[in-house]
Amino acid sequence: MDQLTELARLIQHGENKEAVSCAERLLAESYGVDQVIESASKGVAALRNKCTVENFQLLDVLLACRAMVEVVDECLAAKLKAQMDKATDELAKVNHQKRLKTIVIGTIQGDVHDLGKHVVATLCRFNNFNVVNLGKDVPVDAFIEAVEKEKADFVGVSSLMTACLPKMRQIKPALLSRGLGLVKVVGGGSAAQQSSAESLGLDYLARDAFDGLDYFCRNGGHS
Numbered sequence: 001m002d003q004l005t006e007l008a009r010l011i012q013h014g015e016n017k018e019a020v021s022c023a024e025r026l027l028a029e030s031y032g033v034d035q036v037i038e039s040a041s042k043g044v045a046a047l048r049n050k051c052t053v054e055n056f057q058l059l060d061v062l063l064a065c066r067a068m069v070e071v072v073d074e075c076l077a078a079k080l081k082a083q084m085d086k087a088t089d090e091l092a093k094v095n096h097q098k099r100l101k102t103i104v105i106g107t108i109q110g111d112v113h114d115l116g117k118h119v120v121a122t123l124c125r126f127n128n129f130n131v132v133n134l135g136k137d138v139p140v141d142a143f144i145e146a147v148e149k150e151k152a153d154f155v156g157v158s159s160l161m162t163a164c165l166p167k168m169r170q171i172k173p174a175l176l177s178r179g180l181g182l183v184k185v186v187g188g189g190s191a192a193q194q195s196s197a198e199s200l201g202l203d204y205l206a207r208d209a210f211d212g213l214d215y216f217c218r219n220g221g222h223s
C-alpha cells in the first residue's frame with residue numbers, strides 16, 4: 001500500500017496519532033500539502049455510507065474527523081506556517097504597508113459540517129489572508145455584520161447540506177442591500193457543487209479548497 005493510501009486508511013479508521021505521523025513523513029519526503037489534504041479527505045469521504053439517514057455511525061465519523069483535524073492543525077498548519085513566515089518576511093521587505101485582504105468565512109445556517117471550511121480557513125490564513133472564521137450554523141445576518149465590522153473583501157460560505165442552499169442564496173442580495181456589492185462571495189462544499197454559481201448568486205463556486213484559494217489570490221478586494 002502506498003503512503004498516501006495508508007494516510008487515507010488511517011484517517012478512515014480514526015487513528016489520529018498514526019495519521020499525524022504518516023502525514024509528517026509524507027511532507028518530509030516532499031509530498032505536497034495538496035496531496036496530503038486530498039488523501040486525508042478521501043479517508044473521511046470513505047465514510048459516506050456510515051453517514052446517511054438510514055445508517056448513521058456517529059462514533060466512526062467523529063473519530064475520522066478528529067484525525068483529519070489533527071492532521072490539518074498539527075502537521076499542515078506547521079508546514080504552511082514556516083512557508084508563510086518566510087513569505088511574510090519577504091513581503092514586508094517589499095511593501096511593509098500592504099494591507100492583508102480579509103475573508104469572512106463560515107458554514108451556512110442549518111449546517112454543522114465544518115471540516116472543509118476549516119481546511120479553507122487554514123490554507124488562506126497561511127497564504128497571507130486575514131481570516132475571520134465565524135464557525136458553523138451561521139445566519140446570513142451574521143455574515144453581513146462581520147463583513148461590515150471587519151471591512152472584509154470576501155465572504156467564503158460552505159454548505160454540505162442541500163436543504164441549506166436557499167440561505168446561501170440570500171448572502172449576495174443582503175450584501176447589495178447594505179451597499180456592500182463589491183464584496184466577492186465564494187461558495188464551496190459538496191451541496192453547493194450540485195448547483196451553480198449563478199443560481200446561488202455567488203461570484204465564484206470553488207471546486208475545492210485550493211481552487212478557492214486561487215480565486216482569492218487572483219482577485220483584489222474593495223480596498
Ligand code: B12
Binds near residue numbers: 062111
Ligand atoms: C464528516 C461528516 C459529518 C460529520 C461532520 C463533522 C464536522 N465537524 O464537519 C457529522 C457526524 C457531524 C455529520 C453530521 C451530519 N451529516 Co454528514 N457527512 C460527513 C461526511 C462523511 C464527510 C464530510 C467532510 O467533512 N468531508 C471532508 C471535507 C474536507 O470535504 P468538504 O467538506 O467537501 O470540503 C472540501 C471542499 O468541498 C471545499 N469546501 C468546502 N467548503 C468550502 C467553502 C469555501 C468558501 C471554499 C472555497 C471551499 C470549500 O474545500 C474542502 C477541501 O477541498 C459527508 C459525506 C461525504 N463523503 O462528503 C456526510 C454528509 C455531508 N452528511 C450528510 C448528512 C445528511 C448529515 C446529517 C444530517 C446526518 C443526520 N441524520 O443527523 C448531520 C448534519 C446535521 C446538520 N444540521 O448539519 C449528507 C448530506 C446530504 C445532503 N446533500 O444534504 C452527506 C453528504 C452524507 C450522505 N451521503 O448522505 N456529518
